Amino acid sequence: MTKTIETRIDRRFAALKAQGRAGLVTFVTAGDPDLETSKAILAGLPKAGADVIELGMPFSDPMADGPAIQASSLRALKAGHTMRDTLDMVREFRKTDNETPIVLMGYYNPIYVYPAEKFLDDAASAGVDGLIVVDVPPEADDELCLPAVERGLNFVRLATPTTDDKRLKTVLKNTSGFLYYVSITGITGSGSADPADVQLQVARLKRATTLPVAVGFGVRTPDQARAIAEGADAVVVGSALVRSIEDSLTQDGRATGNTAASVLSLVEGLSAALRA
Amino acid sequence: MASKDQKTTEAKANSLRAGPDDTGFxxxxxxxxxxxxxxxxxxxxxxxxxxxxxxxxxxxxxxxxxxxxxGRPSPLYFAERLTEHYRAEAKKAGKPGGAKIYFKRDELNHTGSHxxxxxxxxxxxxxxxxxxxxxxxxxxxxxxxxxxxxxxxxxxxxxxxxxxxxxxxxxxxxxxxxxxxxxxxxxxxxxxxxxxxxxxxxxxxxxxxxxxxxxxxxxxxxxxxxxxxxDFQAIIGEETRAQMLEREGRLPDTLVACIGGGSNAIGLFHPFLDDESVKIYGVEAGGHGLDVENGHAASMNGGRPGVLHGNRTYLLQDKEGQILEGHSISAGLDYPGVGPEHSWLRDSGRVNYVSITDQEALTAFQLSAKLEGIIPALEPSHALGWVTKLAPTLPEDNLLVMNMCGRGDKDVFAVAGYLGIKL
Structure with missing residues (x-):
C-alpha cells in the first residue's frame, strides 16, 4: 500500500474508531438542484450527522449510476454547473469547517479535459481530501491516481462482489483513505444487499487491508444503515438523499424552502441510527 | 481467419497493423x-x-x-454507370478523369449489413x-x-x-x-x-x-x-484485397467507408494499412454542417480527445467535458465518439477523415438508387457522398473501392419523408 500523508479522512476514521461506531458517508451531487441550494445542503451536512461527505461531480453520462443520480447530475448541468463551481463550493465550505472530509466522486472525462494535473492542483488547494473516479481502474494508476497521491489526496477505490482475492490486491495497491465496498452488482440506487452476506464480504476485505471499509449501494433507511454497519467502518447513502431533493422540487424543477431541510432531516435520521 | 495474414504483418517493423499494445492502447x-x-x-x-x-x-x-x-464472400462490384456519371461530371468541369468505382457489397450479407x-x-x-x-x-x-x-x-x-x-x-x-x-x-x-x-x-x-x-x-x-x-470485420478488407488482385491484377488506389463508431471502415482499411500506395478516406456524418454547434456527429473533425464508454478517443463534448448528443440523419452514425484505432490513424495521418452533410448523403442515396439499382442505407450514403466529390478529381486508372456496408430497406420511409414523396 502506498504511504500517504495523513488526511482529514484518516483523522475522521481514527476518531470514529475511538468512538466505537460506524460513520455515515453522504453523497449529494454538487450544484443539484442549483448552486445556492446545493451550498446550503453542503454547509448543513456536518451538523446533520455526516461524518464524511461525498460530493458528486456532475457528468452527462453517468454509466454506473441509476435513475436518481442520473437525474441529479442532469439537474445540476441544466442549472449551468461547472467543475469550477464544484471546487468553489469546497473552498467556501472549508472557510467554516476544517475537519469534515470531502471526497469528490464522478467520472474521468470532466477531469481529463480540465485538464487532469490542473484539476488535482485546484482540488488539493480547495480543500478536497479524496477522489473516487468510477471509470479509472488501477490499470491506469499512472495517469490520475499516483499524481493525486503525490498531492496529498486520497484515491479511494471501489471493491465489488466481482473483485476476487487476486484482483483485490490490484485494487488495494494504491488505494488510500478508505476502501469503498459496492455491496451489489449493479448501479446506484438499485437493489439492496443481504446484510449477512455483506458482513462476510467486509470480513474478507479486512483480512486483506488495514484501511477502513465503507459499504454502499442500495442503502436507503436508518434500519438498513444500522444492519449494514455491523462489521463495517462506515455506510454510504446517496440515491435516497438525491431522491429527497427531487421530491422536494416544484413541478418545473425549482428548489423550495423545503429542499435543503428534507435532505438534512433524512441525514439526521440515518446518523441517529448509527449513533444509537 | 486473419491470423496467418496478421502474423506476417506483425513481424514487420513499424507496421500500422500491430496495435493495440498489451494494455489495449x-x-x-x-x-x-x-x-x-x-x-x-x-x-x-x-x-x-x-x-x-x-x-x-x-x-x-x-x-x-x-x-x-x-453469405460471404460478398461481391466486389464494378459500378459502371456511376463511374460513367462521375467521368461525365469531370468532363463537364473541364478536367477529364474519374476513378473506376467498385462497391464492396456487404449490404448483401444476411441481415443486410456488415x-x-x-x-x-x-x-x-x-x-x-x-x-x-x-x-x-x-x-x-x-x-x-x-x-x-x-x-x-x-x-x-x-x-x-x-x-x-x-x-x-x-x-x-x-x-x-x-x-x-x-x-x-x-x-x-x-x-x-x-x-x-x-x-x-x-x-x-x-x-x-x-x-x-x-x-x-x-x-x-x-x-x-x-x-x-x-478482427471480425477485417474479412471485408481481406476479401477486397483478393478480389481486386484477381480482377485488376493489382491493389486498389483508394478506399472509402463511412464512420460512426467505425467498424465497417476499420474492417475494410485494416488489411491495407501497410500498403502505402493505397489512399484511405473515412467519412464522418456532417449533419447540418461542422459549423453548427451540436449539429453533426463528426467526432474526429469537430471534437477532441476524451474518455467515454471505456475508451479514450475523439469525442463530441463541450468545454466542460460534458458529452454532446450530436446529430445525423443516419441513426447508425449518430454517436459522439469513434473507435480508438480511428483516432490513432487520424493523428498518425495514415487515414484522411472527412465529413458529408445530411443533404449530400441524401443526394448520394438517390444517385445509387437511380444509376445502379442499389438502395443504400443512409450510413454508406455518406461514403458515397464523399465518392461523389472525390471520384471526378481522380484519374481514370484510379481504382476506388467504397464499402456498401448496409442496404437501405430500413430507411426508405424516412427518406421518402425527407424528400417529400407521397406514397
Whole structure:
C-alpha cells in the first residue's frame, strides 16, 4: 500500500474508531438542484450527522449510476454547473469547517479535459481530501491516481462482489483513505444487499487491508444503515438523499424552502441510527 | 481467419497493423476505462478471445458460418454507370478523369449489413465462455437485428437497448428484432440515441455480471472490443484485397467507408494499412454542417480527445467535458465518439477523415438508387457522398473501392419523408 500523508479522512476514521461506531458517508451531487441550494445542503451536512461527505461531480453520462443520480447530475448541468463551481463550493465550505472530509466522486472525462494535473492542483488547494473516479481502474494508476497521491489526496477505490482475492490486491495497491465496498452488482440506487452476506464480504476485505471499509449501494433507511454497519467502518447513502431533493422540487424543477431541510432531516435520521 | 495474414504483418517493423499494445492502447487512444465491477469481466473476455483467436477449431467454425449462414464472400462490384456519371461530371468541369468505382457489397450479407460478420464471431465466443444471456446496444438497428438473428440461431435470449428516438426513425428494424424473438428496450435518457443506448447496456451488464455477454457492435468500447470487432470485420478488407488482385491484377488506389463508431471502415482499411500506395478516406456524418454547434456527429473533425464508454478517443463534448448528443440523419452514425484505432490513424495521418452533410448523403442515396439499382442505407450514403466529390478529381486508372456496408430497406420511409414523396 502506498504511504500517504495523513488526511482529514484518516483523522475522521481514527476518531470514529475511538468512538466505537460506524460513520455515515453522504453523497449529494454538487450544484443539484442549483448552486445556492446545493451550498446550503453542503454547509448543513456536518451538523446533520455526516461524518464524511461525498460530493458528486456532475457528468452527462453517468454509466454506473441509476435513475436518481442520473437525474441529479442532469439537474445540476441544466442549472449551468461547472467543475469550477464544484471546487468553489469546497473552498467556501472549508472557510467554516476544517475537519469534515470531502471526497469528490464522478467520472474521468470532466477531469481529463480540465485538464487532469490542473484539476488535482485546484482540488488539493480547495480543500478536497479524496477522489473516487468510477471509470479509472488501477490499470491506469499512472495517469490520475499516483499524481493525486503525490498531492496529498486520497484515491479511494471501489471493491465489488466481482473483485476476487487476486484482483483485490490490484485494487488495494494504491488505494488510500478508505476502501469503498459496492455491496451489489449493479448501479446506484438499485437493489439492496443481504446484510449477512455483506458482513462476510467486509470480513474478507479486512483480512486483506488495514484501511477502513465503507459499504454502499442500495442503502436507503436508518434500519438498513444500522444492519449494514455491523462489521463495517462506515455506510454510504446517496440515491435516497438525491431522491429527497427531487421530491422536494416544484413541478418545473425549482428548489423550495423545503429542499435543503428534507435532505438534512433524512441525514439526521440515518446518523441517529448509527449513533444509537 | 486473419491470423496467418496478421502474423506476417506483425513481424514487420513499424507496421500500422500491430496495435493495440498489451494494455489495449493505440498510441494514447483506447484503454480500459470501466467501473471496477466490469474489470474482471473485461479481463476474462480478453483471455477468452485470445485463446479463441488462436484456436483453429474456432476459426473453422466461424468460417463455415460466414460462408453458409452469413453469405460471404460478398461481391466486389464494378459500378459502371456511376463511374460513367462521375467521368461525365469531370468532363463537364473541364478536367477529364474519374476513378473506376467498385462497391464492396456487404449490404448483401444476411441481415443486410456488415454487422453479421462481428455478431457471428462474438456469439461463438459467448457460447465458448458459457454465457447464457446476450445484451447489445443499437443505433440504426442493423447491429440489433444481427444480434437478434444470431441469438435466434443459437437459442440464446437477448435484450437490445435502443434509443427511443431511433426506435421511432428505424421502425422496420424494431419490427425485425421483435420477430426474431429479441426484447427491445427503448431508452429515453439523454436524446434517446446510440450513446444513451450504450449507457443503458453498460448498466445492464454491471448488474448481470455472471451470465450475460455484452455483444458490442462497433470497434469501440473498452479493450479488447475495438481489436476484437476489427478482427471480425477485417474479412471485408481481406476479401477486397483478393478480389481486386484477381480482377485488376493489382491493389486498389483508394478506399472509402463511412464512420460512426467505425467498424465497417476499420474492417475494410485494416488489411491495407501497410500498403502505402493505397489512399484511405473515412467519412464522418456532417449533419447540418461542422459549423453548427451540436449539429453533426463528426467526432474526429469537430471534437477532441476524451474518455467515454471505456475508451479514450475523439469525442463530441463541450468545454466542460460534458458529452454532446450530436446529430445525423443516419441513426447508425449518430454517436459522439469513434473507435480508438480511428483516432490513432487520424493523428498518425495514415487515414484522411472527412465529413458529408445530411443533404449530400441524401443526394448520394438517390444517385445509387437511380444509376445502379442499389438502395443504400443512409450510413454508406455518406461514403458515397464523399465518392461523389472525390471520384471526378481522380484519374481514370484510379481504382476506388467504397464499402456498401448496409442496404437501405430500413430507411426508405424516412427518406421518402425527407424528400417529400407521397406514397
Amino acid at each position: 493505440f498510441g494514447m487512444f483506447g484503454g480500459r476505462f470501466v467501473a471496477e465491477t466490469l474489470m474482471p469481466l473485461i479481463l476474462d473476455l480478453e483471455t477468452a478471445y485470445t485463446t479463441a483467436k488462436n484456436d483453429p477449431a474456432f476459426q473453422a467454425d466461424l468460417k463455415d458460418l460466414l460462408l453458409h449462414y452469413g 454487422k453479421i460478420n462481428n455478431c457471428l464471431g462474438q456469439i461463438q465466443l459467448a457460447r465458448r465462455m458459457g454465457k447464457t444471456r446476450i445484451i447489445a446496444e443499437t443505433g440504426a438497428g442493423q447491429h440489433g437485428v444481427a444480434v437478434a438473428t444470431v441469438c435466434a440461431r443459437f437459442g440464446l435470449p437477448c435484450e437490445i437497448y435502443m434509443g427511443a428516438t431511433d426506435v421511432a426513425r428505424q421502425s422496420p428494424n424494431v419490427a425485425r428484432m421483435h420477430m426474431l424473438g429479441a426484447k427491445v428496450n427503448p431508452v429515453t435518457s439523454g436524446a434517446g440515441t446510440l450513446k444513451d443506448a450504450m449507457n443503458e447496456a453498460l448498466r445492464d451488464w454491471v448488474t448481470n455480471v455472471r451470465d450475460t455477454y455484452y455483444l458490442i457492435g462497433t470497434a469501440a468500447g473498452p479493450h479488447p472490443y475495438p481489436a476484437m470487432v476489427r
